[in-house]
Amino acid sequence: MIETIVESERLRLRVPGAADRATLHGWFGDRQVMADLGPVRDAVTSDEVLARHDGYRADGLGFWMVERRADGVPVGFCGLKPSDPGRPLAGELEIGWMFGPAHWGQGYAGEAARAVIDWAWAHRPDSRIVAVTARVNVKSQRVMERIGMRAEPTLDYEHPSYPEGDRLRDSVVYVIDRPAP
Template identity: 35%
Template sequence: MTPILELHTPRLRLRQWRDADLEPFAAMCADPQVMRYFPQPLSRLQSAALIGRVRGHFNEYGFGLWALEHRASGAFLGLTGLLNVSFDAAFTPAVEIGWRLAREHWGLGYASEAAYACLACAFGQMALDEVVAFTAEPNVPSQKVMLAVGMQRDPHGDFDHPQLAEGHALRRHWLYRARRAQWSGI
């Protein structure tokens, strides 16, 4: 597949990562509020390693988690994109959609706008039949984004995340699906 280097919306640019993104990305990933539905905030080194893994995914598959930028100001907002699910579950192999935005950019519709562009790419340019999303059960903000972009909850697919220990407060995850044949965005 030809690599998909950028996507655009009226307000946003989903682009390849730059070295200058590390500082705002690390600050975002160190914010306990941003990371409240993840096992823990990330150190600067862990954030750098995550960017490295994202770049590797792009190199291998031609798509991944894009750096999210405001088109008018050039401000780094976070990340949004598509990636192969990295663990075994009843619904894998699968491509998932994900996002993470810095707190100062919450509530402005950026996550939904970027996620919608990713789904349009997945079902159009990539010709995928399905994209999944999942999040910890208490993560209502992400669940709202999933619904806003036309995904449907699959309660039969809910699962205990295999990378979180038994008894971890975030282990139970809800599964959402979007299928090209039913998605109204393309």
């Protein structure tokens, strides 16, 4: 039985299993998915990313498979990680998402991200959650705004993984604070 983390009206977030690998490789290898996210990945580099997420699971973090409750179809990958060491937000709790293009435009990313944020307030001690994306990734910023995150331009930075002049280097930061008790 694969562990369910949290459910929302239409979605279930669960720990990914071996059977999800092909789906995740498909998304990491898809030009449309990766357009504003990073280099299109082959199976080896996709597995490297997935291994990083698995590495956070012992701490209760990691990205989770988002599946539709009605039919069990995987629609996305969404969750929490410790913000990368050596970057300005190191040590913060960072949310992120990637959905299959066939499942865009239905509010699934927003619904999954809201569920992740509620889960975080219940299970993590952090006082805020951050999200980072390339300035050109307008679709992702729309998700951030829809789920109640606010732009925090004082935290914006130049992403060190991309060279000067790369369109993905200029990164924007959004924040959501833990609601008052």
